Amino acid sequence: xxxxxxxxxxxxxxxxxxxxxxxxxxxxxxxxxxxxxxxxxxxxxxxxxxxxxxxxxxxxxxxxxxxxxxxxxxxxxxxxxxxxxxxxxxxxxxxxxxxxxxxxxxxxxxxxxxxxxxxxxxxxxxxxxxxxxxxxxxxxxxxxxxxxxxxxxxxxxxxxxxxxxxxxxxxxxxxxxxxxxxxxxxxxxxxxxxxxxxxxxxxxxxxxxxxxxxxxxxxxxxxxxxxxxxxxxxxxxxxxxxxxxxxxxxxxxxxxxxxxxxxxxxxxxxxxxxxxxxxxxxxxxxxxxxxxxxxxxxxxxxxxxxxxxxxx
Numbered sequence: 001x002x003x004x005x006x007x008x009x010x011x012x013x014x015x016x017x018x019x020x021x022x023x024x025x026x027x028x029x030x031x032x033x034x035x036x037x038x039x040x041x042x043x044x045x046x047x048x049x050x051x052x053x054x055x056x057x058x059x060x061x062x063x064x065x066x067x068x069x070x071x072x073x074x075x076x077x078x079x080x081x082x083x084x085x086x087x088x089x090x091x092x093x094x095x096x097x098x099x100x101x102x103x104x105x106x107x108x109x110x111x112x113x114x115x116x117x118x119x120x121x122x123x124x125x126x127x128x129x130x131x132x133x134x135x136x137x138x139x140x141x142x143x144x145x146x147x148x149x150x151x152x153x154x155x156x157x158x159x160x161x162x163x164x165x166x167x168x169x170x171x172x173x174x175x176x177x178x179x180x181x182x183x184x185x186x187x188x189x190x191x192x193x194x195x196x197x198x199x200x201x202x203x204x205x206x207x208x209x210x211x212x213x214x215x216x217x218x219x220x221x222x223x224x225x226x227x228x229x230x231x232x233x234x235x236x237x238x239x240x241x242x243x244x245x246x247x248x249x250x251x252x253x254x255x256x257x258x259x260x261x262x263x264x265x266x267x268x269x270x271x272x273x274x275x276x277x278x279x280x281x282x283x284x285x286x287x288x289x290x291x292x293x294x295x296x297x298x299x300x301x302x303x304x305x306x307x308x309x310x311x312x
Contacts, residue, residue, distance in 0.1 A: 113302035114181070114198030116152065119188045120163035124266055126273045130161055134277055138284040147171070147292045148301065151183040151257075154285045158185075158261050161281075162245075162274050165191050165263040168233060170202075171289075172255045173296045177204040179258050180296040181233055187265060197236040199298055204255070206231050208246065213255060218247040218278035220270045234262075243269045247282035251290035259285065 125133060137157055144150045151169040158167045166186045170179040178201040186194055202209060208229055212219045221229075221244040234241070241262035249257035259282050264270060295301075 111304065112196055112198070113304060114183055115196050116155070116183065116185045117188050117192055118156065118159050118185055120265055121160055122163075124163060124264060124268075124274075125161050126271070130273065130277055131280075134161065134280055138281065141284060141288050144288070147289060147294055148182060148303075150285065150288050150292075152185075154259060154281055155183050155185040157281060158259060158278070159187070161277050162261060162270070163187065163265045164261045165265065166194055166237065166239070166261070168197065168258075168260045170233070170258045170260075171294050171296050172204075172257055173201070174255075176201070178202060179204065179209060179233075180301075182296065182301050190265075194237050194239060197233050199296075199301060200233045200236040202231045202233045208244075209258065212246040212258065213248045213250070216248065218245055218275040218282065220245050220272075220275050222269070239263075245270045245274060245278050247278035249282045249286045249289065251286040254290070256286055256289045256294065 134157070141150060141153060144153055151171070155167045155169045158164075164187065166184065168181050169183040170181050172178075173180050180199060180201050181197045182199075184196065184198050186192060204210070204213070206229075208219075208221065208225075208231055221241070223242045226241045226244050229240070229244075239262065243264060244260065244262045247259045248255075249259060259278060261270075261278070264274075
């Protein structure tokens with residue numbers, strides 16, 4: 001008789017059920033999807049064939065006899081950044097499209113010292129509206145320090161009041177008795193085709209300049225009068241204005257500069273109201289310049305502002 005420490009092994013007459021001898025495997029193919037039963041890895045079929053070999057035979061049986069199209073996708077995993085197209089390809093598979101390429105921004109106009117391009121306002125101001133705007137705007141001129149900044153300020157003001165093709169602001173060089181363009185503002189679009197006239201000089205004795213400086217107020221030139229202009233500055237612009245307005249900039253009888261605009265964008269000639277506006281701007285600018293030292297030195301005129309340096 002066995003002792004207490006003896007162990008008796010009894011064979012269980014009801015062993016646990018064997019695991020399933022097959023699993024379902026879904027195989028996606030370029031043209032169709034098949035579901036087959038595959039034996040577990042390492043299993044042997046009843047016929048004695050290894051399960052792995054049976055799987056290979058099954059796949060070969062349902063695979064297409066011809067190779068997939070050359071343009072068939074090699075993977076169902078989309079490339080990074082791609083999106084699923086709203087359609088499928090001719091072979092029935094999904095199409096993947098790469099991210100939309102962003103168009104390169106148009107090249108910016110190279111920086112040219114003294115030349116400013118402005119988008120003009122849609123209409124010309126006039127009457128009480130113009131006078132009120134000029135009175136308020138010119139009061140801000142007192143906060144400007146540099147003469148060139150003041151030139152740009154009044155050129156902007158003229159362009160804003162009477163949208164036109166171009167505005168020139170010139171300083172008077174007392175040593176040569178010439179007016180020198182220090183700021184040129186052109187209208188975005190048509191005005192950008194004009195050549196640069198910055199630092200171009202015209203004699204004090206040019207007919208249009210003499211007439212303007214002696215008048216003491218703005219002078220409006222007709223198209224016929226513009227045809228006889230002998231002014232190097234407009235020659236540099238390669239422009240024969242159809243309508244030209246010029247305002248003297250002086251203080252106490254001393255010549256300081258000249259403000260000119262040409263060819264209003266609405267196609268109409270300059271009016272008496274426009275002339276009054278130019279006269280007022282010239283008077284305010286003359287008072288501003290009388291308290292500052294003027295220079296037409298090329299290095300000074302071409303000196304960019306900090307904001308322009310940052311954009312270059």
